[in-house]
Amino acid sequence: MKVLIVGGGGREHALAWKCAQSPRVAQVFVAPGNAGTALESNTRNVAIAADDLEALLEFAAREAIDLTIVGPEGPLVGGIVDRFNAAGLRCFGPTRAAARLEGSKAYTKEFLARHGIPSARHASFTRSNFSADYVRAQPLPVVVKADGLAAGKGVLICETHEAALGACRGMLAGEFGAAGETIVVEEFLRGEEVSFIVIAHDQQVLPLATSQDHKRRDDGDRGPNTGGMGAYSPAPIVDAALHERIMREVIAPTLKGLRADGNPYTGFLYAGLMIAPDGTPNVLEFNCRFGDPETQPIMMRLRSDLTALCEGALDGRLDSLCADWDERAALGVVMAAGGYPESFRKGEPIDGLAAAARLPGKVFHAGTRARGSEIVTNGGRVLCAVGLGCDIVAARRQAYDLVAAIHWNLVQYRRDIGHRAIARELGVVPISGG
Numbered sequence: 001m002k003v004l005i006v007g008g009g010g011r012e013h014a015l016a017w018k019c020a021q022s023p024r025v026a027q028v029f030v031a032p033g034n035a036g037t038a039l040e041s042n043t044r045n046v047a048i049a050a051d052d053l054e055a056l057l058e059f060a061a062r063e064a065i066d067l068t069i070v071g072p073e074g075p076l077v078g079g080i081v082d083r084f085n086a087a088g089l090r091c092f093g094p095t096r097a098a099a100r101l102e103g104s105k106a107y108t109k110e111f112l113a114r115h116g117i118p119s120a121r122h123a124s125f126t127r128s129n130f131s132a133d134y135v136r137a138q139p140l141p142v143v144v145k146a147d148g149l150a151a152g153k154g155v156l157i158c159e160t161h162e163a164a165l166g167a168c169r170g171m172l173a174g175e176f177g178a179a180g181e182t183i184v185v186e187e188f189l190r191g192e193e194v195s196f197i198v199i200a201h202d203q204q205v206l207p208l209a210t211s212q213d214h215k216r217r218d219d220g221d222r223g224p225n226t227g228g229m230g231a232y233s234p235a236p237i238v239d240a241a242l243h244e245r246i247m248r249e250v251i252a253p254t255l256k257g258l259r260a261d262g263n264p265y266t267g268f269l270y271a272g273l274m275i276a277p278d279g280t281p282n283v284l285e286f287n288c289r290f291g292d293p294e295t296q297p298i299m300m301r302l303r304s305d306l307t308a309l310c311e312g313a314l315d316g317r318l319d320s321l322c323a324d325w326d327e328r329a330a331l332g333v334v335m336a337a338g339g340y341p342e343s344f345r346k347g348e349p350i351d352g353l354a355a356a357a358r359l360p361g362k363v364f365h366a367g368t369r370a371r372g373s374e375i376v377t378n379g380g381r382v383l384c385a386v387g388l389g390c391d392i393v394a395a396r397r398q399a400y401d402l403v404a405a406i407h408w409n410l411v412q413y414r415r416d417i418g419h420r421a422i423a424r425e426l427g428v429v430p431i432s433g434g
């Protein structure tokens with residue numbers, strides 16, 4: 001079969017790498033891909049942007065693509081699945097209406113409240129009904145979110161009321177464009193964050209391996225929020241009891257609610273959860289696709305054929321499938337351009353990729369491109385080095401050995417990816433999250 005992966009980041013490299021291993025797959029195309037996907041066997045980059053739905057549709061029809069898997073949220077929220085379905089092409093992901101779960105935070109907060117799914121207290125505002133008094137009355141810190149897609153940058157955790165008011169006014173004044181026309185002001189939740197990702201088809205659900213990521217840029221979970229600086233799988237905090245609770249209190253009512261609202265869901269469903277000290281799985285957000293960088297360690301552990309799982313879901317056979325996992329832990333360290341998530345340089349030559357390729361583990365590319373015979377940086381998050389090991393400590397060692405082999409001018413990465421899980425492995429339970 002022929003598979004098309006839409007997107008060009010680390011997540012898409014991991015999805016393409018995994019699909020290309022399937023004996024059922026003759027050819028993987030990645031649109032637009034990166035320098036890493038270009039090097040994988042049976043894999044070819046296609047120069048089409050991930051949000052150019054017209055060109056993607058035309059390409060998929062011309063190449064008779066059997067299965068399209070969409071990486072980023074933009075094309076999903078833009079209705080790629082509806083377009084492909086209408087043309088009789090199989091595209092794995094939610095419809096535009098179901099993808100609203102990621103496309104609008106105000107809608108999602110209202111959805112969560114209506115279906116009794118645990119989440120932070122909140123209020124939504126537009127310019128016409130904004131209440132500074134409401135913001136001033138909230139306990140600190142206050143969380144301010146732009147309603148729409150803002151590439152992971154639309155969430156501000158404000159330590160003072162002045163900062164919160166400034167964030168609200170900035171968003172409402174258009175700092176995030178249309179994404180900030182509506183804002184959500186939310187209670188700050190304490191606890192430990194978990195990424196819980198499932199494959200769903202209406203009420204059928206196949207949970208994937210658990211994972212945790214690090215959103216803050218700097219060691220000790222400090223500094224600005226980013227798209228993610230590293231991730232590992234499994235998440236040791238998710239024991240069998242918590243797993244069952246998340247399925248019962250979050251995943252099942254969400255899929256049921258979507259069906260009841262007339263928007264049954266197919267695709268990867270990612271619940272970003274804050275596990276409260278009493279074990280309550282509060283929903284921070286939903287993503288209508290796989291996480292980045294969680295995909296990288298999760299794909300390293302997946303033994304089953306991803307294309308068979310996606311096709312099984314599309315065929316309504318998900319209940320009869322199960323996913324087979326490598327028992328080992330996987331941990332990925334994101335190597336980013338200096339300055340990320342603010343301004344950063346592109347075009348820096350990357351040294352050491354060939355040496356890293358001879359080591360155990362796998363380096364997934366994100367923001368990279370080929371320039372002549374060299375590979376240069378082409379984005380904020382550049383690479384994700386993933387190690388495997390009998391536990392998180394061993395996986396981390398392998399990942400950082402890969403990192404040590406690679407260098408470019410102004411590279412930055414965190415040195416403490418997995419610190420929470422490792423504290424847990426060593427029997428030290430962390431006090432708080434953040």
Ligand code: AMP
Pocket residue numbers: 120143145152155186187188189190193215225272284285434
């Ligand atoms: P979101 O895009 O809504 O997941 O927010 C991005 C990140 O901001 C999350 O992964 C959390 O680390 C943090 N965050 C969002 N909402 C809250 C909240 N209500 N309380 C504490 N942290 C939050």
